[in-house]
Amino acid sequence: MRIDVITLFPEFIRQCASVGVVGRAQERNLLTVESWNPRDFATDNYRTVDGRTCGGGPGMVMLIQPLRAALAAARAAAPSAARTIYLSPQGARLTQARVAGLAREERLILLCGRYEGVDERLIEREVDEELSIGDYVLSGGELGAAVVIDAIGRLQDGALNDAASAEQDSFSNGLLDCPHYARPMQDALGAVPDVLQSGNHAMIRRWRLKQSLGRTWLRRPDLLARADLDGEARQLLEEFRREWLA
Numbered sequence: 023m024r025i026d027v028i029t030l031f032p033e034f035i036r037q038c039a040s041v042g043v044v045g046r047a048q049e050r051n052l053l054t055v056e057s058w059n060p061r062d063f064a065t066d067n068y069r070t071v072d073g074r075t076c077g078g079g080p081g082m083v084m085l086i087q088p089l090r091a092a093l094a095a096a097r098a099a100a101p102s103a104a105r106t107i108y109l110s111p112q113g114a115r116l117t118q119a120r121v122a123g124l125a126r127e128e129r130l131i132l133l134c135g136r137y138e139g140v141d142e143r144l145i146e147r148e149v150d151e152e153l154s155i156g157d158y159v160l161s162g163g164e165l166g167a168a169v170v171i172d173a174i175g176r177l178q179d180g181a182l183n184d185a186a187s188a189e190q191d192s193f194s195n196g197l198l199d200c201p202h203y204a205r206p207m208q209d210a211l212g213a214v215p216d217v218l219q220s221g222n223h224a225m226i227r228r229w230r231l232k233q234s235l236g237r238t239w240l241r242r243p244d245l246l247a248r249a250d251l252d253g254e255a256r257q258l259l260e261e262f263r264r265e266w267l268a
């Protein structure tokens with residue numbers, strides 16, 4: 023998969039995509055992340071990329087011309103068509119389900135706004151989808167792009183050493199994740215739950231599912247309301263609730 027990022031801070035994106043699982047995915051040629059700086063495509067002597075807001079008001083808006091030229095260069099850099107995504111507070115909320123869909127695309131172009139954002143005409147004409155990583159305003163779309171790159175990168179086949187861990191992630195089944203423990207089994211902070219030391223994998227699977235259901239019930243009832251629970255899950259949740267309320 024190839025992701026091209028249009029950003030005034032290419033170094034930031036390059037760094038984010040060079041560490042950890044995403045960096046390894048790039049080394050394994052599972053993912054390519056390239057950045058394009060609109061300032062390199064500005065045609066005036068001052069390399070201007072922003073302009074005053076028409077109609078007055080505070081702040082600046084990113085100009086059409088440098089962005090269109092950078093987008094055209096990014097598109098021309100590889101043969102296949104690319105879905106163009108604009109990171110903005112006005113976008114649809116990013117969810118794991120949406121990430122899973124985007125992870126199957128062959129190419130993405132991520133457009134990062136700065137200042138008050140991008141000229142609306144560019145969004146209408148060149149952007150396929152607006153995405154928001156949450157209901158808050160940042161100084162730029164780059165952190166949103168980094169989030170999208172990370173969430174998608176780790177889902178590329180071969181990126182995670184143990185593919186199962188992507189399946190068992192929080193949200194991959196619509197529930198929160200269960201608790202995790204490592205050695206020592208006994209520590210000043212407490213003991214690892216006995217079931218995890220039992221070696222009984224059926225019991226361990228049930229315990230983990232029960233913990234995920236219980237945590238989702240306690241912390242994110244909104245997710246639980248949307249989850250499609252089978253018979254076993256409903257029974258385990260009931261057990262958890264009974265024990266919790268006892």
Ligand SMILES: NC(=O)c1ccc(NCc2ccccc2)nc1
Pocket residue numbers: 109110111135136137138139140153154155156157158159160161162163164166
């Ligand atoms: N919540 C998000 O995903 C997000 C994305 C970008 C951003 N800041 C840049 C910007 C500001 C205004 C209009 C368009 C882009 N802040 C938050």
